[in-house]
Amino acid sequence: MAFNLTYQEVLHKPNPMVKINPMKQGSGKIVNLQDRVDKLNKNAAWKKTKKAWIEQGKEFDVSRIPQFTMEDLGLLDIAEDVQRELDEKHCANRIAPPELFDPALLQPALCIKTSKGKYISINSQHTVSTVAALIDAGLVPGATDWRTFKFPFYYVETDSLAFARRAFGVHNGKGSKKQSQYMQLRNAVYIVRIDGETSDPDEVAKERKVSIAEKHHCFPVEVGSDYTKYPGTFTNISTFEGLSDDEIGMACAWHNKYFHYEGIHVSLFFIYRDFVRKFKPAKCKVTAELEEELAALIQSLFGNLSQFADSCKKVWRLYTEAKFGYEDNWNDDIYAEALLQLYKKFGGEEKLPKSITETHDDLVEFFDDDILNLAR
Amino acid sequence: MYYFYIIVSAFGRIGFGITSNPRERNKQYCSHSGGIVDFVYLYGGLSTHAKALERTIKTQYTDHIWMIDDWATEWLNDDVAIEDFHEYVDQLITERHFRVTQVSKNYNFQQDLALDK
Numbered sequence: 439m440a441f442n443l444t445y446q447e448v449l450h451k452p453n454p455m456v457k458i459n460p461m462k463q464g465s466g467k468i469v470n471l472q473d474r475v476d477k478l479n480k481n482a483a484w485k486k487t488k489k490a491w492i493e494q495g496k497e498f499d500v501s502r503i504p505q506f507t508m509e510d511l512g513l514l515d516i517a518e519d520v521q522r523e524l525d526e527k528h529c530a531n532r533i534a535p536p537e538l539f540d541p542a543l544l545q546p547a548l549c550i551k552t553s554k555g556k557y558i559s560i561n562s563q564h565t566v567s568t569v570a571a572l573i574d575a576g577l578v579p580g581a582t583d584w585r586t587f588k589f590p591f592y593y594v595e596t597d598s599l600a601f602a603r604r605a606f607g608v609h610n611g612k613g614s615k616k617q618s619q620y621m622q623l624r625n626a627v628y629i630v631r632i633d634g635e636t637s638d639p640d641e642v643a644k645e646r647k648v649s650i651a652e653k654h655h656c657f658p659v660e661v662g663s664d665y666t667k668y669p670g671t672f673t674n675i676s677t678f679e680g681l682s683d684d685e686i687g688m689a690c691a692w693h694n695k696y697f698h699y700e701g702i703h704v705s706l707f708f709i710y711r712d713f714v715r716k717f718k719p720a721k722c723k724v725t726a727e728l729e730e731e732l733a734a735l736i737q738s739l740f741g742n743l744s745q746f747a748d749s750c751k752k753v754w755r756l757y758t759e760a761k762f763g764y765e766d767n768w769n770d771d772i773y774a775e776a777l778l779q780l781y782k783k784f785g786g787e788e789k790l791p792k793s794i795t796e797t798h799d800d801l802v803e804f805f806d807d808d809i810l811n812l813a814r
Numbered sequence: 815m816y817y818f819y820i821i822v823s824a825f826g827r828i829g830f831g832i833t834s835n836p837r838e839r840n841k842q843y844c845s846h847s848g849g850i851v852d853f854v855y856l857y858g859g860l861s862t863h864a865k866a867l868e869r870t871i872k873t874q875y876t877d878h879i880w881m882i883d884d885w886a887t888e889w890l891n892d893d894v895a896i897e898d899f900h901e902y903v904d905q906l907i908t909e910r911h912f913r914v915t916q917v918s919k920n921y922n923f924q925q926d927l928a929l930d931k
Contacts, residue, residue, distance in 0.1 A: 446911045667876045699910065701873060741866025741912055749862060808815075808861055 439813070441785040445734035448699050455657045455668045461624060461648055464632050504594045506546070509557065511570055512585030514547055516559045517599065529568045537637055544569065546590035548605070552597050560605045619675035620660040623648070644679065647686055651678070654690035656702060670694065672702035681707055685714045688724065696733035697743060705747040705773040712774035712794060720791030728781075728788040735781060739809050749805060750776045756804040776801055784813050816861035818868060818914055819853040819921075820900060827880065828899055829889040832868045834861070840923040853921045855900055857907070859914030867903070867912050875902065 478484040490496075533539065548561040559566065570584035581587050594601070617625075623644055629635045630645035648658060659665035661673045670693070672678065678686070689710035693702055713724050740746040750772050758766035771794075778795050779802035781788075803810070817836045821829045824847045833839040836856055843851050857864070872879070872886070880889040890899060907914055918927055 448910055667874050700870075737911060738913075739860075739862060741860075741863040741910065742870070744869055745862045745866040748865070806861060 439785040441731055441781075441787065443731070443734040443738045443784060445696060445730055445737055450698055453655050453669050453698070455665065455670055456655060458665075459652065459657050460665070461627050461631075461652070461658065464628055502594065504548075504592050505551075507591050507593070508588045509591045510585060511547075511566060511587045511589045512583075514549060514557045514559055514566060514589075514591070516563050517602065524563060524567060528564050529571070533564060533568045534572065546592040549591055549593045550598075550602050550605075551593045551595045553595075557591060557593060558599075558602060560602050618660060619679075620658060620673070623658060623675050623679070647679065647681070647683060650683055650686045651690045654687070654694040655698065656690040656693060666701060669699050669701060672704065672707075674704040674707070677704050677707045681711055682714065685710050688714065692729055692733070696730075696737070700742050700744070703742075703744040703747050705743055705750070705770075708770040709774045709777060712771060716774075716791045716793050720793060722789045722791050725788060728786075731786055731788070732777060732781060735777070735784060735786075739780070739812065746777070747773065749809070752806075753801060753804040757798065757801055760804070771797070772801070776805075780805065780809075783810070815858050816864040817917075818857040818859075818864045818903075820855040820896070820903065821851060821853050822896060823847065823889070824849055824851060827889050827892065828894055828896055829887075830868065830871060830899075830903075831888050832864050836921065837923045840921065844923065850922050850924070854896060854919065855903070855916055856918040856921045857903075857914045858917040859912070863913045867906060867914060870906060870910070871903070 544565050545562050547557070547559060547566050549557045549559045551557055566589065569578075569587070569589065572578050573581045573584035573587055578587075594605075596602075626638075626641040626644040627648050629638070629641050636642050651657065655670045657665070657668075657671050658675055658678060659671045659673060665671050666673060681689070685707070689706050692710070693700075693706055717724055736743055736746050740749060751768065753776055754768060754772050755765045758764065774794050775798055778786075778790050779799075782790070782795065783802050816832065816834055817839075818832050819830065819836060819839070821831070821843060823829060831839070836853060840851070840853060857867075872888075875890075876886070878890050878894050880887050880891050904916075906912065918925075921927065
């Protein structure tokens with residue numbers, strides 16, 4: 439049986455994302471605090487919280503606001519059962535690398551001050567340890583003893599270690615709004631694009647990956663944002679960042695050529711990851727013919743890649759239940775395996791790596807009959 | 815065969831959905847509504863394509879989806895006219911080559927259609 443599915447062209451319409459892409463440039467907008475107060479005052483959750491304060495008679499105790507002082511580093515102790523173990527590699531590789539280190543990026547020592555005048559660190563032991571060790575190494579001009587080196591301390595007066603423990607939790611995630619993967623990526627891209635700062639190779643690499651995707655009208659966007667309704671957008675940032683430049687280029691080019699009218703399902707990235715990594719050792723090539731036939735297969739049998747991915751999940755469930763007697767955990771390799779097995783089933787003749795097609799060799803038989811019947 | 819339907823509620827709101835059994839699904843709507851409600855347009859075709867059509871509407875027609883708090887329903891906002899939505903669905907099917915076609919108009923469970931057999 440010869441492969442007889444044909445990709446049918448879909449009218450290429452201008453993608454609004456090309457103009458409104460938030461990664462392209464910052465808004466340059468700076469607002470004052472009043473803008474944020476106004477926003478909160480209009481928000482239903484905020485109104486509810488204000489009401490709860492009034493009902494509970496809660497008052498803001500201004501004496502509890504942390505105080506700020508410049509103190510000798512030698513006055514700071516670290517309670518090991520409050521803070522984590524020192525991660526020496528974090529100091530060496532994330533804070534102190536000469537190409538990254540900038541004193542302006544150091545955070546103040548967050549601590550409590552006991553009634554005996556002792557400062558106990560709540561957060562920032564890695565920062566202060568790094569600073570002290572740099573002085574110890576003679577790398578801070580004018581400073582000979584880290585114990586008498588003045589450093590900013592931000593403290594609350596208390597003898598309660600329970601408070602210190604709770605504060606450590608707050609400063610390390612619990613109670614603070616974490617940056618999303620998208621926001622972290624956007625920051626890296628802005629640092630390179632807007633600020634022209636290229637000293638961090640990690641940020642440069644991230645910007646380069648985003649540029650490759652954009653070249654093919656593919657755009658990372660925030661989960662749940664209004665942008666997700668536009669074609670070419672994707673939200674799975676960590677998978678995207680895990681791909682090589684080649685993998686991103688091939689995946690996005692294929693999407694833009696054949697499915698430019700759809701959002702990107704993350705299965706696209708897993709499929710091309712496996713193509714790039716597994717075709718070469720098997721001396722196979724991802725040819726233009728193969729790519730077109732795969733697009734034809736996706737379009738004809740599933741309508742789009744999202745629906746193909748949904749079908750794969752069902753196939754995996756049925757397959758593992760039949761083979762093992764239970765539903766095994768999802769495996770992202772299945773997208774490429776199922777796709778290439780379907781390709782063969784429908785008469786595809788391109789040479790394919792066995793490491794993809796034969797790992798779960800009868801997976802394809804678990805697709806719905808109305809799909810498989812089309813091959814007969 | 816799998817189905818995509820466009821429904822108009824007793825209050826005049828337009829909705830949509832997919833089902834493998836339009837007769838049973840229509841009965842459920844009628845039971846909840848306390849009266850006969852029609853699937854004004856009923857499409858049938860490949861299951862994956864009917865599902866892809868519905869998914870596309872949910873993703874790309876999102877500005878017109880009726881929200882109850884943060885819950886995106888399968889109903890449209892008041893300002894969407896039935897013929898506009900019908901035209902949008904037909905256009906999607908044509909442009910994206912979805913393998914579904916209109917199989918009935920103003921269908922409800924009281925009718926004996928060929929698709930039930």
